[in-house]
Amino acid sequence: MKPRAISDAAKAEKKNSILLAALDEFYERGFAAARMDDIAKRCHISKGTLYLYFNSKDALFNGLIELIAKPKQQQLIGMMNQATSAQSALVTMTEFMPVVIEQGQLPKLIKILIGDSGVFPEVVQNYKTTVIEPALAALSQLFHRSNQSGETQIDDPELFARLVVSPVIFSAIWKAVFASGDALGFDLKKLFRLHQKVLINSLHIDQEK
Numbered sequence: 776m777k778p779r780a781i782s783d784a785a786k787a788e789k790k791n792s793i794l795l796a797a798l799d800e801f802y803e804r805g806f807a808a809a810r811m812d813d814i815a816k817r818c819h820i821s822k823g824t825l826y827l828y829f830n831s832k833d834a835l836f837n838g839l840i841e842l843i844a845k846p847k848q849q850q851l852i853g854m855m856n857q858a859t860s861a862q863s864a865l866v867t868m869t870e871f872m873p874v875v876i877e878q879g880q881l882p883k884l885i886k887i888l889i890g891d892s893g894v895f896p897e898v899v900q901n902y903k904t905t906v907i908e909p910a911l912a913a914l915s916q917l918f919h920r921s922n923q924s925g926e927t928q929i930d931d932p933e934l935f936a937r938l939v940v941s942p943v944i945f946s947a948i949w950k951a952v953f954a955s956g957d958a959l960g961f962d963l964k965k966l967f968r969l970h971q972k973v974l975i976n977s978l979h980i981d982q983e984k
Contacts, residue, residue: 881947
């Protein structure tokens with residue numbers, strides 16, 4: 776058994792190792808079937824130590840939201856807020872999201888949410904209100920600004936924001952459920968380049984040469 780963490784850095788490292796162990800347990804067994812005992816065993820700590828950090832599976836999943844989803848969401852919101860145009864925002868986003876899907880743990884998180892959404896509705900609602908809705912709001916506000924500037928004429932910026940992010944959900948689910956190992960079976964970057972082109976063409980924005 777590993778020694779107890781003492782320093783703040785060691786505690787933070789242990790906390791992250793617990794969360795990643797929980798992620799794998801939830802992903803492999805499902806949220807409902809996963810047990811705190813097995814999560815403790817997976818990261819080589821006692822159940823008592825686990826409860827010092829997280830007192831429930833809900834707390835573990837909320838921790839995963841903070842560890843995995845929130846940082847990427849904050850990056851995306853920052854990109855939208857700093858963008859000088861809808862075109863530059865779409866280019867930045869469609870280049871950023873394949874990296875998130877290919878190199879991060881977000882697909883696993885989404886699969887767990889979808890697979891057991893009825894088991895932990897409060898956690899699912901937390902993900903919706905703290906991760907999804909602020910990101911969609913930032914996108915919607917961007918398109919409202921581009922309408923006001925005359926760059927675009929989007930009929931419904933809120934619905935258009937959902938259209939923009941739809942390949943993210945598709946690709947994350949595909950990787951978590953259908954992909955063989957790390958092989959998606961299609962070119963993710965090419966998919967998002969095509970999505971970028973379709974979006975820009977649909978807004979009648981002259982693409983930069």
